[in-house]
């Protein structure tokens with residue numbers, strides 16, 4: 241296993257300390273001190289610029305990423321762009337170029353009497369409350385989504401569990417817009433359960449209001465023929481906590497970009513992910529945590545297993561600690577387990593720190609192989625080959641499964657992992 | 667009583683330069699309650715013998731046989747050998763990601779016994795065995811061998827030996843990398859396993875130090891893939907004094 245870790249111990253983050261020197265590890269990308277306090281993500285400030293050629297400077301720090309509601313502000317994709325360089329555009333079925341006029345997947349909300357689902361037109365005030373597209377596919381999806389599905393968790397709701405089943409029924413390229421509003425002081429888990437077949441550019445926004453506690457599980461359990469590009473952006477207000485668990489194992493090409501931006505202090509974000517790529521699958525996760533204000537905490541952990549020829553996973557984790565974000569505590573890690581030859585895991589952690597006054601910041605990335613020596617060791621203890629594989633993969637992914645906090649769903653995932661394993665060797 | 671019998675064993679490995687013969691006719695018989703020490707220079711094939719007994723796929727047996735109470739061991743898969751009662755304490759135990767010691771020990775015990783151990787007694791057994799080997803209780807929650815020090819890995823091998831109760835154990839340089847206290851603790855573990863389970867032991871070592879704690883009945887000198895000489899415990903002392911020159915100059 242190879243590992244790169246960076247950790248800034250507390251004692252270094254004393255008052256008046258200069259910016260942290262010596263960040264030379266791989267994946268490190270210190271941007272120059274950025275005085276620009278404008279928001280790199282979402283909100284009405286960015287929206288106001290949507291016809292002015294977008295906000296941001298492409299290809300600099302993550303803070304400078306172009307954001308716009310207007311697809312034409314984004315250049316045509318070549319595949320050489322930093323944020324597209326791993327994605328096989330040939331297989332994206334025109335989500336970045338075409339008119340996305342296919343039928344959007346059907347949505348259906350179950351599990352709670354308190355959480356509601358409604359549909360609003362594309363010009364409703366809620367649209368863009370937490371989200372600004374930051375790539376061409378997302379902006380194209382924004383353009384073609386004619387309505388938005390709004391899931392509302394009312395104020396002071398407690399322990400609610402709702403599932404939004406999102407069923408794809410067509411392979412015509414489509415767009416979809418979902419808005420989840422967690423009102424003040426509410427506490428709920430929302431599962432976005434993607435099933436069926438779809439070619440989909442999707443935008444999901446989460447407005448996590450003061451002191452709300454929202455857990456989202458985005459489950460990509462598509463049929464093999466599906467293509468899904470999902471931009472999922474959260475605004476996290478003061479005292480709120482947002483936990484997002486991305487679980488991806490179905491689909492030909494799935495690209496999920498979860499992001500969270502703090503808008504108030506004492507808030508907390510946890511981004512977890514679990515993926516299992518089989519032969520030929522491309523599963524990509526690009527996440528972004530934007531520490532735009534002081535005294536917030538974030539933790540990121542993604543774990544993936546790969547098996548079979550040309551199974552490919554990509555993980556890119558951008559964490560930006562802005563100048564104002566003193567007292568930040570942040571950690572991100574990605575761990576991959578390659579089970580067979582011919583599979584490839586790309587993993588790129590990017591940590592940008594613009595203030596030295598933080599409690600901690602670190603990143604780690606490991607890609608390990610389950611090889612003949614592991615197998616021999618377990619078998620030499622009487623464990624047969626199948627059980628040995630299952631033991632290792634289940635143990636490896638379990639750390640994330642446990643984060644889901646819903647027994648039925650955890651069981652479904654465990655079963656899925658088992659059947660993925662059973663389909664071993666292509 | 668059980669017998670592990672190795673007869674005229676020839677083993678080769680595939681290298682980039684082609685097939686290379688490492689074991690060149692090894693014959694050795696071990697019975698229940700016997701301890702056989704194998705000593706010999708680096709590269710003479712000791713680990714190769716150990717791994718071949720356990721069934722590592724890298725080693726090709728080109729001729730000869732290994733039998734356990736008359737059963738053909740070479741016909742068995744790696745896990746079948748463990749279930750038949752063979753145990754290898756490895757020279758370099760492997761780190762297994764994602765699997766906790768607790769989970770691993772229970773799964774292996776279940777496989778070896780053919781049924782799950784009674785939870786309450788099992789947990790107690792594991793705890794006791796760990797404390798006797800002075801392994802910290804929090805190792806149970808850690809992944810198998812992950813980040814363990816060299817000496818810790820060796821103790822965990824002996825922990826398994828005590829819990830799995832094999833008929834025959836092959837200990838490949840279990841004493842290397844142990845401090846003086848650990849050497850004593852680990853040796854006591856091996857002796858306990860031998861007393862309680864009527865075990866036969868094949869002990870590979872470079873040092874006579876461990877033989878003060880684990881008394882060998884036989885000592886075999888391994889040189890260039892063969893047993894060059896065998897004798898009683900006194901042979902080990904002579905090797906310590908004279909080294910292997912005598913054998914290597916003969917074979918050269």
Ligand SMILES: Nc1ncnc2c1ncn2[C@@H]1O[C@H](COP(=O)(O)OP(=O)(O)OP(=O)(O)O)[C@@H](O)[C@H]1O
Nearest residue numbers: 679680681686688707708709710711712713714715
């Ligand atoms: N892949 C390989 N290519 C060439 N030679 C190899 C290969 N693997 C093992 N060998 C050789 O096989 C021989 C026997 O190795 P083995 O590990 O069995 O020795 P050993 O007696 O256990 O030595 P030590 O006391 O150092 O543990 C050595 O000469 C080693 O170099």
Ligand SMILES: [Mg+2]
Nearest residue numbers: 712713714757
């Ligand atoms: Mg050796």
